[in-house]
Amino acid sequence: MRHTLAVLVENKYGVLSRVAGMFSRRGYNIDSLTVGVTDDPTISRMTIVVMGDDDVLEQVMKQLNKLIDVIRVSDLKSEESVDRELALIKVNSEVANRSEIMQIADIFRARIIDVGSKSMIIEVTGDEGKITAIEQLLKPFGIKEMVRTGKVALRRGQKNS
Amino acid sequence: MTESTEKMTGARAFIECLYREGVDTIFGYPGGVLLPIYDELYDADIRHILVRHEQAAVHGAEGYARATGKTGVCLATSGPGATNLVTGIANAYMDSIPMVVFTGQVPSSLLGNDAFQEANITGITMPITKHNYLVQDANDLPRIIKEAFHIASTGRQGPVLIDLPKDITVQEIDFYYPDKVNLRGYKPTYQGNLQQIKKAASEIGRSKNPVIYAGGGVISSEASKELREFAEKINAPVTTTLTGMGGFPVEHPLFLGMPGMHGTKYANYAIQESDLLIAVGARFDDRVTGKLKAFASNAKIIHIDIDPAEISKNVKVDIPIVGDAKWILQKLLKYASPSQSEAWIKRIDHWKKDNPLYYVEPATGDGIKPQYIIEQISEACKDAIIVTEVGQHQMWAAQYFRFSEPRTFITSGGLGTMGYGFPASIGAKIARPDKIVFDIAGDGSFQMNSQELATAVQENVPVIVAIFNNGYLGMVRQWQELFHDKRYSSTCIQNSVDFVKLAEAYGALGLRATKREEVRPAIEEAIASGRPTVIDFIVECEENVSPMVPAGAAINEILDLEKKE
Numbered sequence: 101m102r103h104t105l106a107v108l109v110e111n112k113y114g115v116l117s118r119v120a121g122m123f124s125r126r127g128y129n130i131d132s133l134t135v136g137v138t139d140d141p142t143i144s145r146m147t148i149v150v151m152g153d154d155d156v157l158e159q160v161m162k163q164l165n166k167l168i169d170v171i172r173v174s175d176l177k178s179e180e181s182v183d184r185e186l187a188l189i190k191v192n193s194e195v196a197n198r199s200e201i202m203q204i205a206d207i208f209r210a211r212i213i214d215v216g217s218k219s220m221i222i223e224v225t226g227d228e229g230k231i232t233a234i235e236q237l238l239k240p241f242g243i244k245e246m247v248r249t250g251k252v253a254l255r256r257g258q259k260n261s
Numbered sequence: 262m263t264e265s266t267e268k269m270t271g272a273r274a275f276i277e278c279l280y281r282e283g284v285d286t287i288f289g290y291p292g293g294v295l296l297p298i299y300d301e302l303y304d305a306d307i308r309h310i311l312v313r314h315e316q317a318a319v320h321g322a323e324g325y326a327r328a329t330g331k332t333g334v335c336l337a338t339s340g341p342g343a344t345n346l347v348t349g350i351a352n353a354y355m356d357s358i359p360m361v362v363f364t365g366q367v368p369s370s371l372l373g374n375d376a377f378q379e380a381n382i383t384g385i386t387m388p389i390t391k392h393n394y395l396v397q398d399a400n401d402l403p404r405i406i407k408e409a410f411h412i413a414s415t416g417r418q419g420p421v422l423i424d425l426p427k428d429i430t431v432q433e434i435d436f437y438y439p440d441k442v443n444l445r446g447y448k449p450t451y452q453g454n455l456q457q458i459k460k461a462a463s464e465i466g467r468s469k470n471p472v473i474y475a476g477g478g479v480i481s482s483e484a485s486k487e488l489r490e491f492a493e494k495i496n497a498p499v500t501t502t503l504t505g506m507g508g509f510p511v512e513h514p515l516f517l518g519m520p521g522m523h524g525t526k527y528a529n530y531a532i533q534e535s536d537l538l539i540a541v542g543a544r545f546d547d548r549v550t551g552k553l554k555a556f557a558s559n560a561k562i563i564h565i566d567i568d569p570a571e572i573s574k575n576v577k578v579d580i581p582i583v584g585d586a587k588w589i590l591q592k593l594l595k596y597a598s599p600s601q602s603e604a605w606i607k608r609i610d611h612w613k614k615d616n617p618l619y620y621v622e623p624a625t626g627d628g629i630k631p632q633y634i635i636e637q638i639s640e641a642c643k644d645a646i647i648v649t650e651v652g653q654h655q656m657w658a659a660q661y662f663r664f665s666e667p668r669t670f671i672t673s674g675g676l677g678t679m680g681y682g683f684p685a686s687i688g689a690k691i692a693r694p695d696k697i698v699f700d701i702a703g704d705g706s707f708q709m710n711s712q713e714l715a716t717a718v719q720e721n722v723p724v725i726v727a728i729f730n731n732g733y734l735g736m737v738r739q740w741q742e743l744f745h746d747k748r749y750s751s752t753c754i755q756n757s758v759d760f761v762k763l764a765e766a767y768g769a770l771g772l773r774a775t776k777r778e779e780v781r782p783a784i785e786e787a788i789a790s791g792r793p794t795v796i797d798f799i800v801e802c803e804e805n806v807s808p809m810v811p812a813g814a815a816i817n818e819i820l821d822l823e824k825k826e
Binding site: 109110113114117118121125155158159162163165166167168169170171172 | 383384387388391392395397412444445446447568569570572573574
């Protein structure tokens with residue numbers, strides 16, 4: 101099972117390494133990890149997606165909490181939170197198939213952010229399923245390069261996480 | 262003094278901070294990047310123990326910490342000096358020992374350039390420290406040192422490392438030592454949840470076969486008195502782990518001895534047949550639990566620990582109580598009523614009578630049994646501090662010494678570090694000069710840090726090293742005998758060195774005992790000498806530690822190795 105954790109950490113040198121090191125030392129696999137500063141410049145927020153059963157989740161959260169630079173760890177249950185990923189997909193495109201690709205982008209509410217003579221770059225945001233779906237549809241044209249940010253997530257409603 | 266804003270260098274600030282933390286002794290080894298600090302130490306009112314290898318500095322600081330409960334402090338230079346500390350830091354981390362480790366570092370301007378004697382020691386020690394720091398501005402140094410001592414000595418204790426680039430030590434700052442630390446991510450829980458405590462208390466009242474399983478957390482939270490009162494009140498037998506030894510008096514009728522791989526049979530039987538296991542400051546190490554699925558399978562488990570991450574890490578816990586062992590035991594004393602254990606205690610007494618620890622004396626009377634030596638040391642000085650290296654002798658010390666008070670057994674539990682005992686015993690003796698301190702050693706282990714004889718002699722630290730000389734790396738040999746058909750691959754270390762002459766070469770006293778009747782006189786001569794002493798006890802070379810639970814077996818699947826004789 102995949103779990104999404106929101107981890108607030110001190111915005112300091114070496115903190116990412118401490119967090120990543122904890123995972124590797126204890127044999128937990130990180131599916132994705134995103135980091136960015138919050139509205140408080142002294143605090144960064146990591147969104148970490150980790151695979152494992154409930155026991156693994158419990159240990160990961162406890163071990164993260166043990167790190168001095170970790171301020172708070174929250175488990176973001178999917179029904180209580182919203183999450184997004186951003187992907188940039190550079191796809192082969194000729195004049196002949198350009199409109200077809202643009203139609204696909206339109207359906208997925210993606211944006212064309214660069215057009216070249218032989219390729220286009222499509223920017224798409226959404227949950228993992230949506231990005232996987234557009235990727236599958238673009239594959240027949242030939243994906244030259246692709247990058248995904250990994251998940252960012254926030255809990256719904258008033259409560260901070 | 263905290264309002265002071267006196268101008269001073271980082272090196273001077275380092276000394277001032279140590280004063281404010283009450284540090285009177287540090288263990289260290291100088292080097293180029295530490296010269297400004299060593300220059301300040303020259304006039305400082307702090308005893309600096311010059312070891313002969315940095316590994317001994319960190320073990321020495323640990324021995325000091327374990328004997329007193331204070332935070333141990335050590336210092337080493339950059340690069341190889343720092344990396345030589347790594348084993349000792351890992352040891353302190355595994356056994357949760359409060360320690361602040363300072364390392365010198367190349368000047369900030371050279372960091373990352375692979376400069377001479379540069380090592381990324383904060384990177385290297387991240388997995389083996391509770392926390393670590395690279396000081397990037399000398400103005401931060403007092404705050405960092407304050408935080409380091411706070412982190413090392415609170416919550417689940419452990420080592421904290423501070424890396425000091427040379428330019429930090431010469432930079433001038435306005436010295437200000439903060440009164441408090443402010444770490445928003447670090448708030449250890451000391452007071453256990455009262456509801457959980459009451460729930461535990463009612464389980465205790467219902468239980469018929471309770472067992473208390475106490476670990477090193479009892480020692481670090483100074484909870485031995487409470488543990489004893491609690492055990493007596495609820496009438497439950499007590500087993501203590503290797504690092505918990507001394508936390509409960511061996512002579513007490515409720516004492517079961519050590520559990521696990523080399524534990525007593527009755528401790529293991531009691532755990533396996535318990536209906537309630539009350540773990541206090543113990544972490545369910547694999548050497549204790551054996552096969553996890555079969556461990557205490559009929560028991561409800563109450564786990565008291567200051568580290569929430571220990572709860573249900575190895576063994577599923579029914580009633581977790583996170584907090585300080587002393588505080589929680591005091592509350593349990595208030596709420597818990599006696600268990601219904603009368604029949605259980607009688608049954609355990611039968612187990613004790615039927616399955617005592619024992620060894621068979623050799624028929625000729627010539628060879629010395631290692632267990633006999635421990636018994637003789639125990640008789641000669643019951644309140645000694647026993648420090649050990651790692652191996653068979655360590656297990657015999659845990660099995661046969663009659664410990665009566667906490668902080669008198671200092672041993673490498675989690676990491677199992679050979680070479681630990683001798684430098685740790687120097688640290689313990691410096692911390693407790695009123696105590697007789699023995700390092701119980703194997704001939705293999707002692708040779709890993711025997712150069713510290715020079716330190717003991719130079720610093721006039723009269724520790725007694727009792728070498729159990731069997732010419733083998735004994736514990737590994739025992740495993741080879743049992744599981745590898747006596748193929749003693751690379752475990753025979755005969756013809757290594759004459760330990761008496763080695764001691765004398767360093768200016769220490771060297772003694773040797775080859776017969777049973779020479780054991781006690783040698784011990785007494787060593788105690789009376791008041792000098793660093795090495796006693797070379799020539800022991801039976803193929804003696805085994807018994808009983809033994811093979812790795813991976815359930816803890817009641819016990820091999821009785823003495824029966825072969």
